[in-house]
Amino acid sequence: MTVRYTKDHEYIRVEGDTGTVGITDYAQSQLGDVVYVELPAIGKAVAKGGEAAVVESVKAASEVYAPVSGEVVEVNSALEGAPGAVNEDPAGNGWFLKIRLSDPSELDALMGEDEYQTYLKSIS
Known part of the structure; x- marks a missing residue:
C-alpha cells in the first residue's frame, strides 16, 4: 500500500489499481467542523487536479x-x-x-509522507 499527498492536502492510498481519496488531518483542521460532503457519482471520470468532491464546513466550502x-x-x-x-x-x-x-505514473508527481511533512513545515 502506497500513500501519496498533494499540495492541496488530499491523500490517495493506493492498493492495486485503486486509490482511496480523502483530505489530510491538516486540511480538516483548517476547515473546522465539516457539516456537509458532496460526493461524485459512481462511474464519473475525474481528471488529475479536477474537482472530485466538495466539503463544506462551518468556515467555508472547498x-x-x-x-x-x-x-x-x-x-x-x-x-x-x-x-x-x-x-x-x-x-x-x-x-x-x-x-x-x-495512469498509475501520475502518482510519481505526488509527495510521499516525509515530503508532505516537510511541505507542511514550510507553509506553517
Whole structure:
C-alpha cells in the first residue's frame, strides 16, 4: 500500500489499481467542523487536479481535487449522514471516494509522507 499527498492536502492510498481519496488531518483542521460532503457519482471520470468532491464546513466550502485521473468506483456514502467523520478520522473512516487509476505514473508527481511533512513545515 502506497500513500501519496498533494499540495492541496488530499491523500490517495493506493492498493492495486485503486486509490482511496480523502483530505489530510491538516486540511480538516483548517476547515473546522465539516457539516456537509458532496460526493461524485459512481462511474464519473475525474481528471488529475479536477474537482472530485466538495466539503463544506462551518468556515467555508472547498473542493476536493482528484490527485490522479481515473474512474470513481466507490463513494463513502456514510459521510452523507455523518460528515463529522472527516474531522474525527480523515485518514480512516473519513475517506471520500475510490478511483480506479487510469495512469498509475501520475502518482510519481505526488509527495510521499516525509515530503508532505516537510511541505507542511514550510507553509506553517
